[in-house]
Amino acid sequence: MSERRKPYPFDVIDQKWQAIWEEKQSFHTPNPGEKDFDPGRPKFYVLDMFPYPSGTGLHVGHPEGYTATDIVARYKRLRGFNVLHPMGWDAFGLPAEQYAIRTGQHPSVTTRENVAKFKAQLKRIGFSYDWQREVNTSDPRYYRWTQWIFLKIYNSWFNPQTRKAEPISTYRGNNPDDVRLAYVAKVPVNWCPQLGTVLANEEVVDGKSEVGGFPVERKPMRQWMLRITAYADRLIEELDGLAWPESIKLLQRNWIGRSEGAEIDFAIDLGSARDSRAVAGDSPETSALDQKKSGESPDQARESRALPIIRVFTTRPDTIYGANYMVLAPEHPLVDQIVTEEHRASVQQYRVRVSAKSDLERTVLAKEKTGVFTGAYAVNPANNAKIPIWTADYVLVGYGTGAIMGVPGHDERDLDFAQKFAFPVVPVVQAPEKTAEESVGFLGDGIAINSPVIDGLPTPEAKKKMIAWLKENGHGRANVNYKLRDWLFSRQRYWGEPFPIVWEAGKHRALDENELPVVPPELEDYKPTGTGEPPLAKAKEWIRYSDVAMRETNTMPQWAGSCWYYLRFCDPQNDERFVGEKAERYWMGSADTPGGVDLYVGGIEHAVLHLLYARFWHKVLFDLGYLSKTEPFQQLVNQGVILGEDNQKMSKSRGNVVSPDEVIDEYGADAFRCYEMFMGPLVQMKPWSMRGVEGVARFLARVWRLIMIERQDGTWELSEAIREVEPDKAQQKIIHGTIKKVTEDIETLSFNTAISQMMIFVNAFTNAEVIPLSAMRTLLVLLNPFAPHLTSELWEKLAEKFHAGPNDLTSQKWPAHDEQWLVEDEVEIVLQVNGKLRDRMRVSILASDEDIKAAALANPKVEESIAGKTIHKIVVVPKKLVNIVAA
RNA sequence: GCCGAUGUGGCGAAAUGGCAGACGCAACGGACUUAAAAUCCGUUUCCUUUAAACGGGAGUGUGGGUUCGAGUCCCGCCAUCGGCACCA
Numbered sequence: 021m022s023e024r025r026k027p028y029p030f031d032v033i034d035q036k037w038q039a040i041w042e043e044k045q046s047f048h049t050p051n052p053g054e055k056d057f058d059p060g061r062p063k064f065y066v067l068d069m070f071p072y073p074s075g076t077g078l079h080v081g082h083p084e085g086y087t088a089t090d091i092v093a094r095y096k097r098l099r100g101f102n103v104l105h106p107m108g109w110d111a112f113g114l115p116a117e118q119y120a121i122r123t124g125q126h127p128s129v130t131t132r133e134n135v136a137k138f139k140a141q142l143k144r145i146g147f148s149y150d151w152q153r154e155v156n157t158s159d160p161r162y163y164r165w166t167q168w169i170f171l172k173i174y175n176s177w178f179n180p181q182t183r184k185a186e187p188i189s190t191y192r193g194n195n196p197d198d199v200r201l202a203y204v205a206k207v208p209v210n211w212c213p214q215l216g217t218v219l220a221n222e223e224v225v226d227g228k229s230e231v232g233g234f235p236v237e238r239k240p241m242r243q244w245m246l247r248i249t250a251y252a253d254r255l256i257e258e259l260d261g262l263a264w265p266e267s268i269k270l271l272q273r274n275w276i277g278r279s280e281g282a283e284i285d286f287a288i289d290l291g292s293a294r295d296s297r298a299v300a301g302d303s304p305e306t307s308a309l310d311q312k313k314s315g316e317s318p319d320q321a322r323e324s325r326a327l328p329i330i331r332v333f334t335t336r337p338d339t340i341y342g343a344n345y346m347v348l349a350p351e352h353p354l355v356d357q358i359v360t361e362e363h364r365a366s367v368q369q370y371r372v373r374v375s376a377k378s379d380l381e382r383t384v385l386a387k388e389k390t391g392v393f394t395g396a397y398a399v400n401p402a403n404n405a406k407i408p409i410w411t412a413d414y415v416l417v418g419y420g421t422g423a424i425m426g427v428p429g430h431d432e433r434d435l436d437f438a439q440k441f442a443f444p445v446v447p448v449v450q451a452p453e454k455t456a457e458e459s460v461g462f463l464g465d466g467i468a469i470n471s472p473v474i475d476g477l478p479t480p481e482a483k484k485k486m487i488a489w490l491k492e493n494g495h496g497r498a499n500v501n502y503k504l505r506d507w508l509f510s511r512q513r514y515w516g517e518p519f520p521i522v523w524e525a526g527k528h529r530a531l532d533e534n535e536l537p538v539v540p541p542e543l544e545d546y547k548p549t550g551t552g553e554p555p556l557a558k559a560k561e562w563i564r565y566s567d568v569a570m571r572e573t574n575t576m577p578q579w580a581g582s583c584w585y586y587l588r589f590c591d592p593q594n595d596e597r598f599v600g601e602k603a604e605r606y607w608m609g610s611a612d613t614p615g616g617v618d619l620y621v622g623g624i625e626h627a628v629l630h631l632l633y634a635r636f637w638h639k640v641l642f643d644l645g646y647l648s649k650t651e652p653f654q655q656l657v658n659q660g661v662i663l664g665e666d667n668q669k670m671s672k673s674r675g676n677v678v679s680p681d682e683v684i685d686e687y688g689a690d691a692f693r694c695y696e697m698f699m700g701p702l703v704q705m706k707p708w709s710m711r712g713v714e715g716v717a718r719f720l721a722r723v724w725r726l727i728m729i730e731r732q733d734g735t736w737e738l739s740e741a742i743r744e745v746e747p748d749k750a751q752q753k754i755i756h757g758t759i760k761k762v763t764e765d766i767e768t769l770s771f772n773t774a775i776s777q778m779m780i781f782v783n784a785f786t787n788a789e790v791i792p793l794s795a796m797r798t799l800l801v802l803l804n805p806f807a808p809h810l811t812s813e814l815w816e817k818l819a820e821k822f823h824a825g826p827n828d829l830t831s832q833k834w835p836a837h838d839e840q841w842l843v844e845d846e847v848e849i850v851l852q853v854n855g856k857l858r859d860r861m862r863v864s865i866l867a868s869d870e871d872i873k874a875a876a877l878a879n880p881k882v883e884e885s886i887a888g889k890t891i892h893k894i895v896v897v898p899k900k901l902v903n904i905v906a907a
Numbered sequence: 908g909c910c911g912a913u914g915u916g917g918c919g920a921a922a923u924g925g926c927a928g929a930c931g932c933a934a935c936g937g938a939c940u941u942a943a944a945a946u947c948c949g950u951u952u953c954c955u956u957u958a959a960a961c962g963g964g965a966g967u968g969u970g971g972g973u974u975c976g977a978g979u980c981c982c983g984c985c986a987u988c989g990g991c992a993c994c995a
Binding site: 027266267270271274275277279281332333334335336347382389412413414415416418419420423424425426427431432433434436437501502503624627628698699700701704705706707709711712714715716718719721722725772773775776777778779780783786787848850852854855856857860892893894895897900901903904905 | 908910911912913918919920921925926929930931932933945946947948974975976977988989990991993994995
């Protein structure tokens with residue numbers, strides 16, 4: 021490769037301009053109040069999802085989104101905006117820690133090396149980041165504020181009245197620890213033995229860890245949780261005003277999984293509950309998770325003092341007359357209380373069997389329903405029928421109340437279960453145009469039947485009336501449930517933010533803000549303990565906070581740092597505040613939008629992880645008065661995955677990974693950037709092609725040779741063809757057409773077609789004997805965001821010779837197109853007969869519809885086609901076509 | 908199973924309801940060259956007529972529909988990809 025002569029000296033040019041930008045700090049953006057800040061310009065905040073600096077360096081997928089945002093950033097600067105375009109490092113994370121486990125090298129050392137490598141690679145591509153704003157989540161000056169935000173969350177609660185987070189001091193209840201937005205709970209969590217840590221639901225895919233693909237088990241552990249469920253409704257509602265892809269909004273809505281329905285209380289039938297202890301139990305334990313809620317409901321206090329009840333959640337209260345059995349999740353705490361002696365052994369056996377199953381076996385792989393009878397019975401409050409209570413693992417302890425009423429007539433799963441265990445099946449909703457019998461298995465809305473209270477009512481009304489009836493009679497109430505669970509926020513890791521928390525006499529307590537940052541101790545051994553105890557527990561000195569207090573030894577998940585980095589970019593050096601008020605208001609306070617970052621580009625893999633977590637933190641900080649907007653990201657764009665040349669996902673094992681370095685070595689940074697954008701629409705998945713890079717490189721070389729010609733000795737000089745002349749009419753048309761198209765295309769992120777248009781421009785000038793200087797200067801500005809090195813060099817060359825303005829392209833103005841050059845005096849009109857193309861003709865733009873009709877009918881090809889037919893209609897579309905309908 | 912996205916030449920793709928295939932790749936032909944590379948010019952959806960040219964027909968996964976006119980809008984189906992997945 022190396023011997024092939026370069027089509028233009030991109031290697032020299034790239035280095036030269038990167039050095040100039042670095043030296044002049046061309047892309048540094050001052051904050052309000054700082055030197056050189058221009059308040060007269062509008063602001064634009066364009067952000068990339070910052071990378072985890074892995075040891076393997078960048079592949080060509082990373083810079084796809086980065087190139088898109090860089091083009092927008094450079095374009096907006098040329099349009100006179102103050103542009104915030106930063107980059108940083110999501111630097112806490114597993115690989116550095118695992119490397120440390122293998123080698124003993126401190127993760128901070130590995131991280132520093134990887135960051136240096138990433139940064140060098142990004143700089144080679146010529147991105148116009150403001151490197152003075154670089155942040156690193158593993159830097160104590162950064163994570164000090166991550167810990168500070170945690171304290172804010174810890175010291176807040178969600179007031180359901182105001183629907184906002186408020187300082188915990190405003191809470192009037194007895195125990196603030198019950199309502200904090202950060203709390204400790206012993207719950208079944210996703211424990212991954214291989215990784216030695218627990219994981220959030222969002223990090224578990226098909227029962228395996230998202231990182232590494234190791235099996236994950238359910239295990240009850242004491243962990244830190246963040247009360248994201250308090251924000252479930254707002255996280256759904258406040259998506260509405262955002263310019264995000266509908267598919268991502270939908271993904272988030274589905275993940276939150278709001279469903280409206282009712283809670284219904286089923287009394288346990290005393291006649292069958294032989295174990296007197298169960299009946300005598302005075303704790304109205306009704307739900308595995310929502311005890312607090314039920315404890316507050318007024319109608320329950322009245323009736324359940326003496327009797328245990330089973331509370332279920334259903335979205336179909338209108339089907340209650342069809343409920344002829346109940347199921348408790350195997351983990352449901354009431355199972356032990358209600359099971360009869362006769363069935364205790366089989367229930368116990370069943371529970372053991374279930375607990376040995378992985379999530380995968382319990383869900384995806386479960387082909388047949390399983391379950392056992394508890395021996396106990398409940399009473400259906402609608403018809404007082406005595407119905408058996410079973411336990412079965414198709415009911416999940418983590419959703420709703422962990423118990424259901426079985427309605428085999430109108431629920432697929434219940435029908436499966438009923439068929440397997442031979443329960444009767446009663447239709448209670450009649451499907452449209454079906455008989456009652458045929459309505460078994462019908463899941464949609466119909467008419468209530470066999471249901472005295474609501475007979476004849478259509479489903480929506482039947483639901484309402486049934487809920488009202490249940491409420492009136494003290495058997496239930498309307499309720500909303502979510503799939504979203506609270507966010508499991510602690511990890512058993514070394515390389516993460518320590519919690520600013522100490523434990524004293526079994527209770528947690530927040531450290532004071534001025535004790536931050538809490539820096540992790542040096543360790544010799546970073547290995548997970550394997551017991552679920554975090555590695556920090558090994559630092560015996562460090563964990564002793566005082567004679568009576570011990571430090572929390574869990575660390576925060578990697579998401580913590582990325583939850584607010586976009587805020588820190590606004591004011592990264594601030595040691596007084598997580599972000600200065602003025603800077604936050606300026607960069608994050610866009611007028612008339614709910615969000616602050618104007619354009620956020622990144623991978624779709626964060627649709628329900630980072631993007632949900634960051635929105636949650638943002639709302640808490642907004643509620644507490646620290647931020648200007650309710651949402652962090654106004655416009656979101658997901659770039660498509662770049663596949664290998666073999667159309668497969670890029671991976672080391674397939675050997676199809678392309679590194680930006682090899683591409684830049686051979687074709688230069690500008691060709692790399694342009695190809696990334698020319699491949700196809702930004703959001704689309706598309707395969708890499710080295711041939712394609714070559715094509716784009718040829719285009720850039722043609723631009724070079726429009727302006728430069730090669731001497732005998734192989735050096736380049738400015739072409740004599742460039743003259744200070746006015747472009748002719750045809751040239752004006754293409755110049756202004758290109759200005760218009762490229763401008764519109766950048767605004768809509770259609771970079772591929774913008775490049776196509778510039779190719780057309782260049783092709784049009786390629787063999788011109790005289791090339792107007794102004795045309796070239798326009799082209800260089802338009803192409804600059806895409807190919808900044810090449811255009812800067814050529815701009816300078818032209819400026820030197822023609823003494824035309826400053827020789828720095830970055831201080832130029834984006835051109836505006838002039839519509840007068842785009843209007844034509846004559847247009848081509850398409851002639852159709854019955855919608856089929858027959859001929860074309862040129863007519864004056866001033867021709868009337870009548871003129872055009874007459875000319876069309878006089879056209880010989882048209883005459884031929886309509887010969888012997890009757891004309892029914894003639895459609896004239898001005899400047900476009902004539903369609904003659906004839907038969 | 909449910910939800911969503913996408914189906915256009917040999918390939919990446921383009922097309923406010925109005926000339927399908929812009930632009931690029933690959934391929935083929937030509938110019939330049941002793942030769943090659945590079946560069947420049949041209950051809951290139953498929954079928955078909957013809958000695959050749961001019962022609963003719965079909966065509967955007969598939970079947971319908973709306974419309975003077977559909978790649979584009981509507982309904983059904985098929986395929987691929989992605990998400991969720993016993994969520995009551």
